[in-house]
Amino acid sequence: MVWLLNDAYDVEHRAYLMSEKRMKLIPLTIPSRGASIVMSYDELYTPYIEMTWLLPFIQLVSRSTPNLNAAAISALTDRWRPETHSFHLRTREMTLTLQDFSMITALSIEGKHVCMSTDSEGWRQQMKVLIGMSPPEPEVEDGEKKDRVPAGAPFTWIVANFAHCPQDTNDDVIQTYSRMYM
Structure with missing residues (x-):
């Protein structure tokens, strides 16, 4: 699986900075704007x-x-691989599917599209x-x-x-x- 990973992406990747460069990174924060x-x-x-x-x-x-767990978001961000469009976790690789997105956002994935030009x-x-x-x-x-x-x-x-x-x-x-x- 290592051959799928591109070294060019690793230079700025949080996981690389922590493991190879031994940088101490803080959990990411998510700006909360609330309802308009x-x-x-x-x-x-x-x-x-x-x-x-x-x-x-x-x-x-x-x-x-919604309240978001900054540590969980950081952990997922650290394990995201743009080459495979998936999260590389200790247990296995995980990909977010269209059905997952639909469940999280309450947006239907069936029917006609809403977008215009x-x-x-x-x-x-x-x-x-x-x-x-x-x-x-x-x-x-x-x-x-x-x-x-x-x-x-x-x-x-x-x-x-x-x-x-x-x-x-x-x-x-x-x-x-x-x-x-x-």
């Missing part, structure tokens, strides 16, 4: 989000970031079709157009326009706010 208080979930979104099969995932992540060209037009508006074009400086966000709307623009869904509104507006929440 800026874009709170509104129950009006539920019928539209249910159609995408994303409701269990949104309920999972909108509560708060991810090309950065034309994202403003795509937003206009989906929600009826898009962020303004960036200002021109020195005769040169600078697009700081080449593939999507800035979060500040989304929050400024879609942070709170109006309660007494029609289904089209609720559907637009649901799309922006997702």
